[in-house]
Amino acid sequence: MGDPMKIRARLQGDVADVRVLMAHPMETGQRKDPSGKVIPAHFIKEIRAELNGKPVFEAQISQAVSRNPVFAFRVKGAKAGDKLRITWEDNTGDKRTDEITVGG
């Protein structure tokens, strides 16, 4: 369980502009520590976003995404008070889910 995500959803008409910042090292498995040992890969593999329980956005990503990943996407048909829930899961099976209220 990582640190909380920072999620922001700004309404523009019925479109929610969502930005999310996840705290994650996104280790590639290519880097070495000072003693020459390979640092094991540790990265987010999957992201899911649900608006009021309905999937609206989903991604499968690799270690090529920068550390502490930032994503932005747009959700149509959102209104103030909707619940936006975002989940990530990494390659070690670690997960985190955070929820915000749109426009709240």
Add this chain to the structure above:
Amino acid sequence: MDQTRRGVLKGAGTAGALVAAFATGALRPADVFAAWNKSAFDAKSTADALKAMNITSAADSADIVIRAPDIAENGAVVPIDITSKIPGTQSISLFVEKNPFPYVGTFNVAPGAEPYVHVRVKIGESSNVRAVVAAAGKHYQTVKEVKVTIGGCGG
């Protein structure tokens, strides 16, 4: 912590979780999208990754817009915006062609979302960035070059 022990524990944890998930057949009840495509992510060239994703041909399209810096001073964090104006866009996949593993990921756009995504990626050296959009069973692509200056003088 001891590095080897940590790696072993992590590996065991992942494998165990996956086996359990597949055994129950309930990996994600709410998930209507495809699973993590390991062979595509492990591919060492864009062509191999596309093959692993069953994408045989992609037409060049001006309706996909990649917004990325022409010159990135810091290859560890390169912001990329992709917008697709193709009707019925289902997913946007991103490749950084010269990375050791070019396939960055796929962003699935559910009906009711707009085909736009912003992501920050690592780019090892100056490379073409390719976006492949799936829409109504067809694939479209566009390419943009991003130069990376390791020294960070802005070139």
